[in-house]
Amino acid sequence: MTITEIAAQLDITRTDGELFDCLQTLVCNGHVESSERRTCTRSKTQKITWQATPYGTRFFEIFEID
Structure with missing residues (x-):
């Protein structure tokens, strides 16, 4: 999966x-x-959490910042 995808x-x-x-x-x-969890900020209202697993799969979460 590419960054664009x-x-x-x-x-x-x-x-x-x-x-x-x-x-x-x-x-x-x-x-x-x-495999570390990383968090990136999207503007001042949204963040995204990224993490890899040992099997190469990833999950992403986007959540609002209060």
Whole structure:
């Protein structure tokens, strides 16, 4: 899965600059870089949490910041 495909699933576009850049740092050539959970901020109202598993699957959560 490419960064563009992941972003599309999450409804993130390149205009979401900081978040898109953050996602790019988490995914390298379609492979996760680390199994650590990472959180990126999307504007001041939304965050995304990313995590890989040992099996290479990923989950993403987007949630609102109070």
